[in-house]
Amino acid sequence: MRAVLARVAPEEHLLLVEVHHIAVDGWSWGVLLDELAAGYRGETVAPPALRHTDHARAQSERLRGERLERLLGHWRERLHGLTPLDLPTDRPRPRVWDGSGDVVRFDLPADLVAAVDALARARRVTRYTLLLTAYQALLGHWAGRTDVAVCSTLADRSRPGTDRLIGPLVNTAVLRADLSGGPGFTTLLDRARGRVPVDLAHAEAPFDLVVGALGGTRDLSRHPLAQASFTLLNAPIRPVRMPGLEVTLVEPPLAETPLDVFLDLTLRTDGSIAAVLQYATALFDAATMRAFARSYTALLGAVLAGPDTPVADLLRALPDVPGGRGRPRPDWHRAPDRPAEPAPPVAFSGRPDALALRCGEDGVSYAELDAMTGSLAAALRAAGVTAGDLVGVLLRRGPWSVAAIEGVWRAGGAYVPLDPELPAERLRYMAEEAGLACVVAE
The missing domain is CATH 3.30.559.30 (Nonribosomal peptide synthetase, condensation domain)
Known part of the structure; x- marks a missing residue:
């Protein structure tokens, strides 16, 4: 309290x-x-x-x-x-x-x-x-x-x-x-x-x-x-x-x-x-x-x-009861989920070799970040990830954890953060409950 x-x-x-x-x-x-x-x-x-x-x-x-x-x-x-x-x-x-x-x-x-x-x-x-x-x-x-x-x-x-x-x-x-x-x-x-x-x-x-x-x-x-x-x-x-x-x-x-x-x-x-x-x-x-x-x-x-x-x-x-004559049901209400378009590639201005992010002593340029996320997005799509799928990200903090998030977006999915410090049984439960399509891990 x-x-x-x-x-x-x-x-x-x-x-x-x-x-x-x-x-x-x-x-x-x-x-x-x-x-x-x-x-x-x-x-x-x-x-x-x-x-x-x-x-x-x-x-x-x-x-x-x-x-x-x-x-x-x-x-x-x-x-x-x-x-x-x-x-x-x-x-x-x-x-x-x-x-x-x-x-x-x-x-x-x-x-x-x-x-x-x-x-x-x-x-x-x-x-x-x-x-x-x-x-x-x-x-x-x-x-x-x-x-x-x-x-x-x-x-x-x-x-x-x-x-x-x-x-x-x-x-x-x-x-x-x-x-x-x-x-x-x-x-x-x-x-x-x-x-x-x-x-x-x-x-x-x-x-x-x-x-x-x-x-x-x-x-x-x-x-x-x-x-x-x-x-x-x-x-x-x-x-x-x-x-x-x-x-x-x-x-x-x-x-x-x-x-x-x-x-x-x-x-x-x-x-x-x-x-x-x-x-x-x-x-x-x-x-x-x-x-x-x-x-x-x-x-x-x-x-x-x-x-x-x-x-x-x-x-x-009743004059304005929801669901009554004055409130039609939206046409989309019972429609199935419509897949979203995959996220566009990384967009950046300036030099491709400029520093995009740094974590400790590790640094990544914009060109390297684009290559990392692009290759991961391609691998996810090859693994069957489609628009709207949930993808787990089980990575320690670093350049690849950022690239993984962007890669999931580029593949059209949504990322679910998973803490590598958690016990394996807890991680398995979280993955099953969330219905993850796959997991990006080290």
Whole structure:
């Protein structure tokens, strides 16, 4: 954890706290802020009754043998035949996920949340299930499909003592919805009532083991199993009270996302919900995601007004829902990747014998660099490298490491750096995961 206190005005300060997600989850922030405020008030903060290592050890002992196999067996059956959620994007999907993202922030008013709770009680489901079902319905309409799977990050804090523990006590489950048959929203809720609790009862199966149990080939361009995510934090973060201070929580900018779209909802103490819609900027424009946020709020309102109305009719009536009449799918969306043209030869001005680069005592002229990269590019093409292929570069720093990168570009490929200091098994794993066409090595 890193913290910086900045004075921005004579009577105003900004405390910046940075913690990696490996050390905290959403719930942990409430505990952390409570303890920070208690320390400021001069109160003694009692150590937690349970240590994170105790929780991890107990979890490891539970998730083994027949119990683990039963959990994984549920997900093998539940997610069998699942295909990627092919959302219509504003730009072609990159071959490799880059993680860049942005957010759209919006609110669900307290009166809307209260009405959502009333409908949820009437249909004998939770607030979480109703809000999740609306999200899945909107995604299904946007993608033009009736089989929609969404990742959901769930708190693992049922064990006594974990409520005051700071740590990443979460796991990811994939919740699949059947939207077929033109159902009304109440029918979707009835389906979810029989499905979601069963899935949540098996949610402690570690996500990485679920991915491995399902097998298949990993696609480096997207998140495994599900490309959209939904999270609801039902425990609101209480106001931070420090004597003599007025404290306001400031939401930091988010510039990354692990999925195509990620809807994160947090209950406030006034009954409203703060919504953060993260999205991949490599795929979507901000205007598209603002329309999605408006459509989600509008869909909830339409559902409350006519819960038995076919969901497709409710969605078609919304003014700017993504995937609706006002947003045609791009022609290239389902087209196969088009190969890029190979990179041009090295271009340089001045004398060919001038020094192009130096590494220690080794120097290479422009003419030598052109010859090195040209010969390597020819060898790569002869080995079968084509436009867009990934090529590993396993070389120590020096003239040839630079020439190898340029040679891969000239052959039309993209280079993947590999550290020669890594163990052979790790390098083999990286090469297999990246799907390298070949590796340039000493």
